[in-house]
Amino acid sequence: MRIALLGGSFNPPHVGHLMAAHYVRATQGVDEVWLMPTFRHPFGKASVAFEHRVRMCELLGEDTSGWLKTSRVESEVGKDGRTVDTLDFLQARHPEHHFSLIIGSDILKDLPYWKDFDRIQRLARVVVLYRAGYPAEGTVGPPLAEVSSTEIRERLVRGEPPADLVPAPVLAYAREHHLYAP
Ligand SMILES: Nc1ncnc2c1ncn2[C@@H]1O[C@H](COP(=O)(O)OP(=O)(O)OP(=O)(O)O)[C@@H](O)[C@H]1O
């Protein structure tokens, strides 16, 4: 199968991630999209517990026919969360699959600090989505939603429910577990 990997903190997942996954599934010739929550973020970005983010990603994908999955692979690689190591691990585990790596255009500025990005490009097809607000050369498709997890966390802390930016089951989970309460 052809699998597109969308890695991220997903702290929490939002409609921008959902639209990105749908866009990739619709246009990039892939059979499945796998959300890959970070376990150890390479740059030390802090997030709520891995299991909560996995569960919220699962809820994000629950209305699809099964093509949008959530992978716990980042917790199994056993290294420091670098994507090149995750790709090596996945290719060894699933030699039958072809992997693409999806990133948003906001991340382009960070690529010089990634481990072995040249090698990543040899291991997987890299697709850069146009995240609204981050125009760049080489992106694919129209600008996608202007929404970020940061904005959602800020709204939750201010007591302004971001029901327009987060699918209802994800928001209900975050509330039930008091994940971003002030
Ligand atoms: N609105 C969006 N449109 C397109 N791509 C997005 C969007 N939001 C996130 N992405 C991409 O999804 C991946 C994971 O993003 P991440 O989980 O860090 O979300 P985020 O909203 O950027 O979070 P934060 O605000 O906490 O930094 C990254 O490749 C990112 O570029």
Ligand SMILES: O=C(O)c1ccc[n+]([C@@H]2O[C@H](COP(=O)([O-])O)[C@@H](O)[C@H]2O)c1
């Ligand atoms: O491999 C690296 O060196 C590397 C450095 C920073 C981030 N990443 C990956 O980039 C993806 C998006 O991260 P973020 O910061 O937007 O949540 C996520 O899958 C991270 O593991 C990867």
